[in-house]
Amino acid sequence: MIGEEVLKNITVLYVEDESLLQEGTTETLELFDINVICAQNGEDGLSTYRLMQDKIDLVLTDIKMPKLNGIDMIKSIREINKEIPVIITTAHQETNFLMKSIELNINAYVLKPIDIYKLKDTLIKAMESKVLKDKLRKKNQELELAIQEIEKKQKLMEVQSRFAAMGEMIAMIAHQWRQPLASIGTVSFNLKNKLLSGKYDLETKEGRFEQTEFFNKKLDDIEGYVQNLTNTIDDFRNFFKSDKIITKTKIENTIKNSIKMINKDFQTNDININFDFKSKSDVNIYENEMAHVFINILKNAQEKLLEKQSNREIKIITEDIEDSVKIEIKDNGGGIDKENMSLIFEPYFSTKKEKNGTGIGLYMSKVIVENNHKGKLLVSNTTEGACFTIVLNTLV
Structure with missing residues (x-):
């Protein structure tokens, strides 16, 4: 439960055209350690809010005032800040004022003459909502930062996982390449050996045909082994594509x-x-x-x-x-x-x-x-x- 400590050092924009009422209420509010900024009418209040909106925690305003009434002033303030707590003070209980204030999401209203203790309780309740929203906003920010941190760690793990998998895959590629590479080496040796041995009589048509047949077969074998190596690389390359499709x-x-x-x-x-x-x-x-x-x-x-x-x-x-x-x-x-x-x-x-x-x-x-x-x-x-x-x- 939020108590009166919530009022300490808050800043209230107090808009009231009756000077004596404004002075008396301001002095009392300051006894509660509330900072009060005063304005004499709605136009003055709106200008003040625009200049000092980052410092103002709550708006306390009369309704019937010269130049710009309280309802219209609040309407303009709500266009700037939809959440700032607003309390109206009025000697009028006309339904049209109350209905307009409800539409503008007024936190509360206090009837004149103002009972300062009731006003104090009303201020506490109005600030309670703001404090809870601020706490929730802070928690959400902390949660977002925590989620961002988790996402960073997860991305790091994804990279680590990918590298770990890559290490295993490289070992598998080496294993799968060993046999076709050895076979290519054997075929190459056989080709050289046949050339150096002079086995084929190239002076005859039959000898030349026999050598051609042998070389074609061995070259076909090499093509098959190379295709095997290529297929292996294609399989692993596709596996490591980063495209998320x-x-x-x-x-x-x-x-x-x-x-x-x-x-x-x-x-x-x-x-x-x-x-x-x-x-x-x-x-x-x-x-x-x-x-x-x-x-x-x-x-x-x-x-x-x-x-x-x-x-x-x-x-x-x-x-x-x-x-x-x-x-x-x-x-x-x-x-x-x-x-x-x-x-x-x-x-x-x-x-x-x-x-x-x-x-x-x-x-x-x-x-x-x-x-x-x-x-x-x-x-x-x-x-x-x-x-x-x-x-x-x-x-x-």
Whole structure:
């Protein structure tokens, strides 16, 4: 509850054409530690307000005054500041004055002769609204600053997540390039060897034809290997595009594109991925962002599965439920420890710090699904391992 301390050091613009009343009321208000600025009529009051509006906390005004009456003065002040508290003093109780004052959002009115204690209570109530609005405005400003700070941190995490993913992707590119580069090296060696060995008799038509056939085949092989390298780069380049473009697609297409980038790594580590695509609905998604989500979840499953000696398996299931598509990614890696279950989506939480885990992959996955796509990302344990569930709204 706000008390009379709210009146200390406030500044009141007091507009009254009766000098004796103005002097007496002003002296009393100053006893309450109120700063009073006086004006003799509505015109004078409006000019004063325009000059000192940043310092004036409340307007106390008579209604019937020369040059400009109180109602018209308040109307002009309200055009400048809709929220400043206004109290009217009047000896008149005509309905038309009261109706006009209600339309102008007057906080209160005091009848003449003024009871100074009633005026004091009225001032407190009028200022109470202003104080509460100021507090709310300050809280909103603090909240906006807090939100801006959170957004800055989130953007930083997005960058960190992207760099972490980029590091993993570069390792995968190196892994996927190793075999075609080795094959190109082998073909190149064979071509040189054939040239130096003099195996083909270039004096004969048959010898020249045989050499041409051999070289064409090997050059075709090199073209195939180079195309393989190019496709790999295109896949990863598309994955790292920063364009935020909404794509209408079946979710299985995004899942398959995501797995193309990590499949070689999974094959090397004997991890089988089984699909059960039952969803027939289209979704509107940021495809690259959702690819990040699938890869983050699958790479986390991989880390857990590598602790097993054999029978490493991931199952991906999609199905339509009401107005949504549900995606389940299940592994048989034994599940998530109970004490970690509530922390799994927390930023910078990682169970694999000794393996240079950043702890932001799953946090960013939740942000992407729930903030950017208005969906849901949940995790639970099954009898065999962990199950990540993603729910996305389907197209209307």
